Amino acid sequence: MTDRLPDAAISVSGLEKSYGTVRALAGVDLEVPAGTVLGLLGPNGAGKTTIVRILTTLLEPDAGSARVAGLDVVRDAAALREQIGLAGQYAAVDENLTGLENLTMVGRLYGKSRAAAKRRATELLERFELLDAARRPTKTYSGGMRRRLDLAAALVATPPVLFLDEPTTGLDPRSRLQLWETIERLVAEGTTVLLTTQYLDEADRLATSVAVIDHGRVLAEGTPDALKDRVGGERVEVRLDDPACAGSAARALAPITDDSVEVDGNLVTVSVHRRSGAIVEVVRRLDEVDVGIEDIVLRRPTLDDVFLALTGHAAEEAENAQAAKHAQEAAA
Amino acid sequence: MRRLVTDTVVIAERNLVRLPRAPELLLAFTVQPIMFVLLFRFVFGGAIETPGFSYVDFLIPGIIVQNIAFGGFVTALGLNEDLHKGLIDRFRSLPMARPAVLAGRTLADVVTNGLSATILIVTGLIIGFTFHTTALEALAGFGLLLLFGYAFSWVFAFLGMLVSTAEAANSVGFIVVFPLTFISSAFVPVHSMPEPLRAFAEVNPFTIIVDAMRSLWLGVPAGNNVWAAVAWSLAIIAVFAPVAVARYRRAVGQ
Numbered sequence: 001m002t003d004r005l006p007d008a009a010i011s012v013s014g015l016e017k018s019y020g021t022v023r024a025l026a027g028v029d030l031e032v033p034a035g036t037v038l039g040l041l042g043p044n045g046a047g048k049t050t051i052v053r054i055l056t057t058l059l060e061p062d063a064g065s066a067r068v069a070g071l072d073v074v075r076d077a078a079a080l081r082e083q084i085g086l087a088g089q090y091a092a093v094d095e096n097l098t099g100l101e102n103l104t105m106v107g108r109l110y111g112k113s114r115a116a117a118k119r120r121a122t123e124l125l126e127r128f129e130l131l132d133a134a135r136r137p138t139k140t141y142s143g144g145m146r147r148r149l150d151l152a153a154a155l156v157a158t159p160p161v162l163f164l165d166e167p168t169t170g171l172d173p174r175s176r177l178q179l180w181e182t183i184e185r186l187v188a189e190g191t192t193v194l195l196t197t198q199y200l201d202e203a204d205r206l207a208t209s210v211a212v213i214d215h216g217r218v219l220a221e222g223t224p225d226a227l228k229d230r231v232g233g234e235r236v237e238v239r240l241d242d243p244a245c246a247g248s249a250a251r252a253l254a255p256i257t258d259d260s261v262e263v264d265g266n267l268v269t270v271s272v273h274r275r276s277g278a279i280v281e282v283v284r285r286l287d288e289v290d291v292g293i294e295d296i297v298l299r300r301p302t303l304d305d306v307f308l309a310l311t312g313h314a315a316e317e318a319e320n321a322q323a324a325k326h327a328q329e330a331a332a
Numbered sequence: 333m334r335r336l337v338t339d340t341v342v343i344a345e346r347n348l349v350r351l352p353r354a355p356e357l358l359l360a361f362t363v364q365p366i367m368f369v370l371l372f373r374f375v376f377g378g379a380i381e382t383p384g385f386s387y388v389d390f391l392i393p394g395i396i397v398q399n400i401a402f403g404g405f406v407t408a409l410g411l412n413e414d415l416h417k418g419l420i421d422r423f424r425s426l427p428m429a430r431p432a433v434l435a436g437r438t439l440a441d442v443v444t445n446g447l448s449a450t451i452l453i454v455t456g457l458i459i460g461f462t463f464h465t466t467a468l469e470a471l472a473g474f475g476l477l478l479l480f481g482y483a484f485s486w487v488f489a490f491l492g493m494l495v496s497t498a499e500a501a502n503s504v505g506f507i508v509v510f511p512l513t514f515i516s517s518a519f520v521p522v523h524s525m526p527e528p529l530r531a532f533a534e535v536n537p538f539t540i541i542v543d544a545m546r547s548l549w550l551g552v553p554a555g556n557n558v559w560a561a562v563a564w565s566l567a568i569i570a571v572f573a574p575v576a577v578a579r580y581r582r583a584v585g586q
Contacts, residue, residue, distance in 0.1 A: 056425045058584075081427040092418030096350040108342045109428040111335065137353060153422065 009034040009161050009192035010055065014064035017050055024050040026216040027064070032194060037187055039207030039224075040196040041303065047216040048196035049089070052165050055194065056086045069161050082110070085154030089166045093149050095139035099130050102138060103152060110157045124152040128182070144175030151182065162186065164195040168202060180205055200303050204228070212306060219310050225273070231301045231309045233271045236282050240266040241292035252285045336429040343436020347410065348443055360406060361448045365399045366455050372519060373459055380520055385550060389464070392456040393545035394518030396449050397538060400481040401513050403448060405505035407441050407485050408492025412501040415493065415583055424584060434580055438485040445481035449474065464551045473548035476561055480541050483568035490576040493583050517542045537564045
């Protein structure tokens with residue numbers, strides 16, 4: 001079990017950071033209660049990684065303040081490093097060392113004795129199902145294994161606050177799921193997590209609360225469901241056998257949604273708030289009125305949908321615009 | 333302070349553990365130097381005149397010092413690699429002593445230098461090298477070697493951080509090491525060189541070191557050589573260690 005923290009495990013106020021002329025953060029405020037998960041959602045270049053680097057003492061902000069685990073990220077940086085764990089986008093493990101050696105090294109750098117570090121390393125390897133590969137150099141590990149090792153390294157000192165920077169980017173679906181389950185277990189044990197991601201489904205699954213970041217600012221904050229509702233929730237798209245039935249299909253489906261049912265030729269779209277049972281419900285109702293279904297899909301909102309709803313442009317456009325702006329500013 | 337020491341040792345261990353697993357590195361510390369020794373002794377040796385000593389006696393101190401320079405250059409590569417991969421972030425987010433990363437690397441170099449020097453001495457002994465002095469002086473020479481090697485590790489650590497890719501680090505290292513080691517008294521007597529090169533060689537710290545080694549191992553009249561070599565080593569550490577640490581701080585500060 002991790003120690004109890006003051007109410008807000010992470011609190012950020014007015015954070016600003018520029019790299020030369022490039023404005024990475026333009027005033028960010030965040031609050032993460034202890035034992036919860038905050039998802040920072042945004043495209044590349046939005047400023048998510050900069051926020052994480054500041055909160056993990058790797059960078060100093062130009063303005064604003066931040067406290068993690070009750071400690072100031074600048075003034076109490078040294079003490080703070082004992083309270084945090086960081087697992088980054090690029091698994092930060094030494095490729096030439098074995099899994100066991102990597103974790104033991106991290107343990108010793110936390111001040112543990114060699115024996116204690118080794119014990120803790122073995123414990124973590126077992127927990128992350130890496131025991132078989134423990135004595136092989138990590139350069140022989142698969143991508144999923146490396147991420148698990150990276151996460152294990154972040155947990156060596158059982159930190160009360162964990163920072164995960166795009167933990168599943170580039171992983172295959174199975175590894176993704178495994179990692180999600182591991183993170184959920186950690187949260188259940190009381191760890192506070194701040195994770196950055198480009199994937200709304202990841203934020204949806206793991207986060208208690210989501211903050212959407214664009215151009216170094218927080219655009220919106222709320223629970224994943226609240227965010228999805230803002231975008232119109234999830235949509236069931238039905239392709240009918242016969243477009244003439246669209247009318248009766250729309251009438252049959254109207255009761256299950258708060259919004260109107262959209263009809264476009266033989267494509268009927270209805271927004272729903274609850275995923276579970278949505279498809280079954282739609283199929284049942286359409287069956288009751290004898291409408292034939294050619295195809296049915298439950299479309300989940302993506303980051304693009306969120307961005308479109310919040311900013312009027314898609315996330316990819318935001319990325320490109322950001323990159324262009326940075327290039328312009330850098331050249332100026 | 334105690335943390336600095338333990339953390340430095342942890343990092344040094346990590347750097348050393350990698351060696352047996354990276355065959356290219358291991359070759360650089362073992363096979364390559366031996367090849368150089370054999371090359372110079374048997375291919376060039378007959379043509380180079382070294383009044384007072386057999387070429388092999390003249391050669392060994394020189395080639396060991398050159399080998400140390402190349403070893404220090406491997407430091408630069410490793411550090412450059414670390415800097416550009418996520419591992420440095422991991423180190424910096426840990427409550428470890430900040431200078432330990434550099435200090436650990438240079439400490440590991442002392443060990444690898446000692447190792448390659450030993451291999452070269454043994455090879456030398458096999459092909460005809462002999463110590464002309466006492467055991468104490470021979471050991472003092474070995475110690476001086478390690479001190480100088482340590483000093484140059486810091487130089488290479490600094491150089492390694494000036495460049496942004498491993499390939500560039502490779503080139504820079506080479507461009508620096510080559511003239512420094514060859515335009516010195518390491519392989520040929522300085523007086524055999526044409527005037528401009530001789531002038532460079534005479535002020536080259538490598539010449540001073542090699543001459544000091546020859547005093548300690550072959551009994552060449554020392555003059556101030558040994559003390560000058562020690563002074564140079566300490567001066568290099570005093571200048572390049574802080575400079576390297578400062579550069580490191582800047583390199584990771586963004």
